[in-house]
Amino acid sequence: MIAGRDLIASTGFEFAKEGATRPLVVTDAVVRGTGLLERVADGLRDGGLEPAAVFDDVPQDSGIDVVERCAAAATASGADSFLAVGGGSVMDTAKAANALFTHGGRVRDYEGLYALPREAEGLGRPLPLAPLACLPTTAGTGSEASLAAVVKDHAAGVKVELADFPLFPRLAILDPECTRTLPAAVAAASGMDALTHAIECYVCTESNPHGDAFCLQALAMIRDSLERAVHEPGDEEARGSMLIAASLAVVPSGSGGFFGVAHSIAHACGGRRGVAHGVANAIALPHAIRFNAALPAVAARYRDLAVLLGVETGGAAEAGEALADHVAALVRSLGLPGRLSEVGVSAEDVPALADAAMGDGCTLVNPREPSEQQMADLVRGAL
Numbered sequence: 001m002i003a004g005r006d007l008i009a010s011t012g013f014e015f016a017k018e019g020a021t022r023p024l025v026v027t028d029a030v031v032r033g034t035g036l037l038e039r040v041a042d043g044l045r046d047g048g049l050e051p052a053a054v055f056d057d058v059p060q061d062s063g064i065d066v067v068e069r070c071a072a073a074a075t076a077s078g079a080d081s082f083l084a085v086g087g088g089s090v091m092d093t094a095k096a097a098n099a100l101f102t103h104g105g106r107v108r109d110y111e112g113l114y115a116l117p118r119e120a121e122g123l124g125r126p127l128p129l130a131p132l133a134c135l136p137t138t139a140g141t142g143s144e145a146s147l148a149a150v151v152k153d154h155a156a157g158v159k160v161e162l163a164d165f166p167l168f169p170r171l172a173i174l175d176p177e178c179t180r181t182l183p184a185a186v187a188a189a190s191g192m193d194a195l196t197h198a199i200e201c202y203v204c205t206e207s208n209p210h211g212d213a214f215c216l217q218a219l220a221m222i223r224d225s226l227e228r229a230v231h232e233p234g235d236e237e238a239r240g241s242m243l244i245a246a247s248l249a250v251v252p253s254g255s256g257g258f259f260g261v262a263h264s265i266a267h268a269c270g271g272r273r274g275v276a277h278g279v280a281n282a283i284a285l286p287h288a289i290r291f292n293a294a295l296p297a298v299a300a301r302y303r304d305l306a307v308l309l310g311v312e313t314g315g316a317a318e319a320g321e322a323l324a325d326h327v328a329a330l331v332r333s334l335g336l337p338g339r340l341s342e343v344g345v346s347a348e349d350v351p352a353l354a355d356a357a358m359g360d361g362c363t364l365v366n367p368r369e370p371s372e373q374q375m376a377d378l379v380r381g382a383l
């Protein structure tokens with residue numbers, strides 16, 4: 001993980017250390033239109049690497065069919081590695097394609113936790129994948145620092161998650177140049193994803209002092225940089241800080257595996273209604289905070305975060321409400337929608353969304369276990 005200005009120019013030098021010689025560049029049409037790829041290609045060649053080909057066909061909400069085409073493109077072009085230049089959808093496509101490129105098979109063969117091929121049956125050492133480097137062009141998902149990849153099975157209307165150690169990128173380059181042309185709405189939504197990672201991880205059942213350190217540092221940087229990065233896109237320092245904060249915020253989740261019920265609801269809304277991940281999190285998070293704050297121990301943890309964010313609270317009893325109000329106000333100030341009904345979700349969707357959210361892995365680590373009725377109330381409350 002390296003962070004700083006003009007590091008794109010060192011892409012080849014850094015990626016060569018990981019054994020790459022001919023990477024398939026994975027990206028999307030928007031990034032291709034910014035001129036960033038030419039600089040990345042120059043950076044590769046400066047280090048003695050030659051791009052095998054460019055796969056720029058990743059949509060906003062990538063699917064298993066795209067992953068399979070990406071893996072086939074890597075094979076056909078004679079690539080020996082992957083370089084993802086894009087946001088979460090691009091990085092996750094490259095990660096999942098790498099699994100197919102290396103091991104063959106279909107995406108759903110590797111669905112779930114620790115499902116990649118191993119040296120021995122069971123939980124033996126996982127076999128390595130081809131080298132993967134990430135240059136994130138959004139600050140939020142943290143996929144460049146995680147072992148997870150989420151892609152959609154559009155036919156089934158579900159998000160498919162792969163999570164295993166070989167999916168960790170070998171190299172991530174956090175250069176603010178990569179987010180220079182990011183639209184404000186995308187900067188806001190992806191920034192709220194990072195904020196949701198930090199807040200959910202800080203109170204989840206797996207929280208611990210090491211993870212807390214990542215959450216608190218990420219949240220302090222988001223506090224100081226998110227609104228600047230959205231409202232003043234020329235602020236390179238703010239954009240650079242948001243890239244670092246996003247990569248920090250994903251680490252305490254077991255590096256991308258688990259968060260809490262805001263993410264469960266976001267995954268359900270993304271899978272069934274195509275709601276953008278960051279937007280769904282931004283809408284769901286205040287409701288998740290109010291629900292969890294009913295537990296006094298969790299409310300006390302929320303008070304830590306409220307203090308860090310400069311939110312006035314009385315005692316711990318009021319901290320959850322104050323933090324939830326602060327997050328909801330931040331969502332509005334960033335220009336994002338505040339209700340699921342504004343993004344295509346209706347009352348008829350509630351039972352199916354609640355059912356999907358109950359079955360999501362993130363619900364397992366939420367500090368307060370919801371009943372099905374409570375989950376439905378949470379989704380209905382966010383409409």
Ligand SMILES: [Fe+2]
Nearest residue numbers: 141193197263
């Ligand atoms: Fe997320």
